[in-house]
Each structure stands twice: as structure tokens, then as C-alpha cells.
Amino acid sequence: MDYLKGLNEPQFEAVTTLEGPLMVLAGAGSGKTRVLTMRIAHLITNGIDPFNILALTFTNKAAKEMKERIAKVVGVSDARSLWMGTFHSVFARILRSEAHYLGYPSNFTIYDAQDALNVLKKVIKDMSVDAEVYKAKKVLSRISQYKNNLITVNAYFNNPELMEADERANMRLIGEIYRKYVEACFKNGAMDFDDLLLKTNELLTRFPEVLAKYQDRFRYILVDEYQDTNHSQYLIVKALASKFENICVVGDDAQSIYSFRGANIYNILNFKKDYPDAVTVSLEQNYRSTQNIVDAANVVISKNLQQFKKNVFSENEVGEKIKVYRSLSDADEANFVSANIFELHNTQQRKFSDFAILYRTNSQTRAFEDALRKKNIPYRVYGGLSFYQRKEVKDLLAYLRILTNENDSEALSRIINYPARGIGETTQNKLIVFADARNVPITQVLDNLGFYAPQLGLNNGIITKLGDFWAMIKAFQVMLKTENVYDVAMEVAKRSGLIKFLKEDQTPEGISRVENIQELLNSMQGFIEEQRQIEDGDPSLSNFLENIALSSDTQNDKDDGDKVSLMTIHLSKGLEFPVVYLVGLEENLFPSFMSSSTREELEEERRLFYVALTRAEKQAYFTYAVSRFQWGKITDSEPSRFLSEVDSKYIEFINPMLEARFVNNSGISSYIFDERPSEPRFFKKKEEKKTLERNETIPAVKKTLKPVATAKIINPSGSSSEDIEVGDRVRHDRFGVGEVTFLDGTDPQNIKAKVIFANEGEKNLILKFAKLTKI
Ligand code: ATP
């Protein structure tokens, strides 16, 4: 039992207490996931059939890694029989076998967020409600909230409180939209992500025999990242575990970061109530990170009021201080990070896969992608617009979806006239109206085109085109009966005209679209090969599509290669990297401007910060930009409050010096000052920046500079624009007359000016574009 040797005492207890309810509540990097993994290995070693073990993880990637580790202890074949995966993937699989109970076809389609949004948009459009009030994204998140709290359409209409709340929010029709959306999905034979949990709950509560079957099957249940389960997931676990009560959950309340998706931190508290005999284990030693990183993270998280007090320490090396880089712009920030990676790769022999760039929002990736590409550094972006969400990939997948589920009208509308085959929108609408009026699926109309043709009101030419299209789909379906998914998909890509159409576009984007199709086809071959190796492997198209629908947490399942990882902090949970860059540490970005109005929201942002920092093993970098291109314009930004919450003893500035030049009557005098004076403080308020521009005290040098006309801050090594100087009076086409108060930037192409205009107030302009004239 070598695998037990590497455990500390509380870890050992958690791994070897096999029966009964157990909760491990412990800080980041303390070995929770490791405990869970070893516990599964220990269960199997002790003769428990892997078939009776259910392990739920937060991402598919985590499940895959866990399986690999378990395989090392118990062997590959036992590890394969484990039921392990995300809530969504495990319960999708169960729903497929039990779909008939709920009136769904077993090959139901799984809608990702984008599919769901498309369906909802159509519902909203058909209802002719104000699309400005009922914004699809907003409505969808509302519906998602209801579903995750098990509020079905009926339950909604039986709950006056909810209805009143929506009415007060001027969203009186939400209930109706919800009903129509649910009907549309059902008609399409499709479930969205939330349905996978909602319907599982329905299955387990309405059909006791099904519940009993899975209770007997899953005698041992383990859940990682328990702090981020939502109500719906909580109920599923509770129902399944209620017979044997062999349930082990591990989590960290300080890492609860999904409350916007309904995650309920109180599930952890409830655990003791639900299972009064539960054993609780706490782990205190962090094995992942240096002391410096652990201590810094502790200081920040201790600012949260809402938390269990935990003691987390590291006995690893003290390690380097966290390095902070202040950049001038988002591009500058990205260049710094890529240059730094390049350097560490060369000087410290770090692999590219040792690095992670973590950010708050997906839109931040582009600058980093550009910068990494320039240096030929290989990288992978996780999440965001993943491979499977790219248009061309989704188009081919839509063809394949129709082959397994004809009722999937979302897929049908995607492909019926793509590539263009003369079946325009008018025709499509006619078909929809026609089918709706007779209450039959469109596919039934297409199946019986000859019969319906006279009533359809379409000309013969169009009828022929529809007939040809549908005959082609039917031919693919026949092919699917005997051929493998790869061959069928290849045929679809060719015969549908998709490849030919994409090949016509010879721009780099066009070429990469064709490559993506090729890559999708490759992944099918990989899939077939993989399924062949599994004992009860299922190389069917439905299984392929299901895997894809659920793989949204990784870009492209292949996890090969030595690449830098780019991902949002949310996706980084549970992972670890030797070197982490936490970027965009600015107010309104992180904490996000949408989540800093209440204390609760701010505490969740702080937990995110804690998660991000605790991903780092050896080195952490913080970066922020003093200005950023956002929504098409340059905006000034201020360092994140989280930066000042990290005790200064844990951090070190890479470019701490700012040079302030004060122009006065006797010439120019320069002062170098530290941006971060003795106490941890930044320019939190706009006013503080102003003090540098006017005759005020500079806090850092504690010196009053008088008489002072203006000042500018330049980069230590920087230069500034020759033509326009701070203090110049200038005219701008639109804003009128003003005075330049601030110039910033080293790249002559990118010098920014702050100008106070007599009528328009303060504006930030890029000199190159602003076309200011001196007056
Ligand atoms: P998180 O909260 O971030 O999910 P965690 O509590 O799940 O973290 P793990 O990922 O299980 O922590 O462990 C963190 C790192 O510490 C891993 O690399 C793991 O292999 C290592 N580790 C855990 N326990 C020990 C131990 N007893 N001896 C040596 N290394 C350990």
C-alpha cells in the first residue's frame, strides 16, 4: 500500500475511513483532491467493485487526471469502470438510459449555452415581446436560476412571490417565456445544461424504482469542490446517498466562486445537519505553494467576513516574492508576460506547460494570444469560444445532430440552407408555420413532401430543393447504420458542400476554418480509437456528440503538447502551475464592475483572487495596466484593491519607479518616487493622481513642490512626444479648447494625453489619433 505512505495524518484518516459520511473542509493545495483520489484507490484495493463508486468532479479534465492517478494504483481496467466525471456528464449518461421515463428520446440533444440562447431568442421573437426588455441572455440566466432551484414552469406559476418579483422587475412575461422555451426544447428532443440536473432530480423523485436502482449501484459517492454545488446537485447527491450514506465530500468555502450560477455555500453547512454522524477532517498543510504565496493568499482571504477560519501553512521553501508589473496598456501587459515566459523558458529551463495566464474575463485573452504568437510561444486557450463553439465546427456538428435526432430544429435551421442551396428564410418560415399549424415536426413535413406539397404554397423548384436536401440527410442516416462516425462525417462534410464552400475562402481565416473541420474529423478518429479500447466502449455518433456537448471546459480534448495555459480564474479551480500570471488586476475589471456593489459580491471576487493566487506553486506575477482599450476606447484604470490587500512584505515591484517631471519657472526638475510608499497604498482615488499634476505634495516623497506648473509621469526609460508638451493649450475638433495635463507612453505611436477641456472636462486621448493643435 505504497500510496498510503505519502499521506499526512489527517489525510490518512480521510482516505482510510471508508464507511459512513465524511467531509473534508480545507484550504487550497492541502490535498483534498489527492485524498479523494487515494480514497477511491483504497476502496478498490479493499475489494469494492469500481462499478459501485461514483465520483463527481468539477471539470472533465479533473476527472481524467484523477482516473489516470487511480489507474496507477489499481490498474487501468478497474479505473475505467469507475463512474467518474462532472455532474453533467454522469447524469447525462444516466438520463440517456432512462430517457423513456421522462418522455424523451434516448438520443436527446444536449444544448450548450449558445444553442439554448438561439432557441430562447426565437421564442422571444415569436412572442413579439420587447426584445430590449427581455434580453435573451438575461432571461436565460433567470430561467437557469429557476431550474437550478428546481422551480419548474408549474412551480413558477404556483409561486405568487416569484411572479410578483418578476413583475416588479418589469419582466411580467418571464413565466410565459420560460414555458415556451421549455416546450421548444422538449419538442426538439433537447435538454440544456440545467435540464441535465433538473431532469435527473425529476427522474429520482418521480420514479422510486429508478432511485433504488442507482442507490444500489452507487454505494460509494465522492464529490470534489463541494462548495460549488448548487441546490439541484445537492439534492441529487442527497437522494442517491440516502440509502448507504457512504458519502465523502471535499471542499473549501474560501474557494466558492460560482454563486452567480447558483452554487450554494450552505451545502457545506448542511452536511452536518443531513448527516449528524459525519466525520469531519480538516487539512492544514499546503503542499502546493511556497510559504510566501500561501501567506500572501491567507492575508487577502482573511479580509472576508463570511468564512470558516482556517489555518493553512506551507513547509515548502519560502520562495520568491510575488512580482508586480505596472504596464501602460493591455498590449504592454501582454508583451511583458510573453517576454517573461520566453525568458524563464530559456533561463530556468521551464516548460511552456509550467505557465498559466489567469484572467477575470474571457475578452482579455486576445492581447495575450497576439503577444505569445509574436514570440512563437505555443499556448492553449481554455473555455471561451472553444473549438467546438466555432461556427464551422458547429455547422458540421449540426448536420450530425440531425442524423441522430431529426427533431432538433435548432440544428435544422442551421443547415437547411447552409451552404446556400436556395432554401431561403421565407421558405423556412413557411415550413415552420405550416408544421406548427398541424402540430407536427418539420421533419414529418419533409418526410412526406409529396403529400404536403400542394398545400405548402411553394413553387416546384423549391420543393425539389427541399426534397434533395432531405434525401441527402436520409442517405447519411442510412450510411450511419453501417459505417463509422468518421466515414459518415467525412461524407457529410463533402456531400453537403461544406468543405467546398469553406475552401473558396482563401484568406487565413478561411483556411483555418477548413483546418478546423479537418481537426474535428481527426478528433472522430481519435474517439473511435479510444472507444475501441474501453471494455464497454460506445463509438456511436450519439456518444460522440454527447462528449462534445459536455466538454466545454477544455478547448480540444487532446491534452498533449507543451503549451502555456490561458484561462479564466473560474476555470483554473483545482489546477496548479509552477508559474502563474494573474493579469488585469484593476478596479472594475477585477473586482469586476458588475460585482463590486455589495459586500457579498466583493467577497466572492476576493475568493476568486484567492483561487487564482493559490494555483501558483513556485512563482506568481501580478500585472495591471494603467490604461486599457475597452469598448472601443482607451479607459484609464486603477490598480485593483486586491493588490493593496496583499501585505507589502510578500511583493516586489518590477518597475516600481515613476519619474515625475515638474516644470516650473526655473526649469524642469525630476523626482523619482516609489509608486508604493511605506504603507500598502496605491493611487486609489483619482484625486491622488491630480496631486501630481498640480502644486501638491507627492505622498511618496513627502515634499511640497512649489511653484509647479504641471507634471508628467513617464516610464523610467521612456520618452515623450516632441510636439505636444504638458501644459500646452490645445484645440480639438470636437472637444474644443483645453490644456494638456498629462502625457504617458514610450512608444511614439501610442502616446496618451490627458487633456482638460474647458467645456467637456477631462479626456484621455491618443495623440496620434486626437490631432490636437497647439494654440
Ligand atoms: P485545491 O483546493 O486547489 O483544489 P487541493 O486541496 O485539492 O487543492 P491537491 O490538488 O489535492 O489540493 O494537492 C495539492 C498538491 O499537493 C498536489 O500537487 C498534491 O500532489 C500535493 N500533495 C498533497 N498532499 C501531499 C502530501 N501528503 N505529500 C506530498 N504532496 C502532497
Ligand code: MG
Ligand atoms: Mg482540489
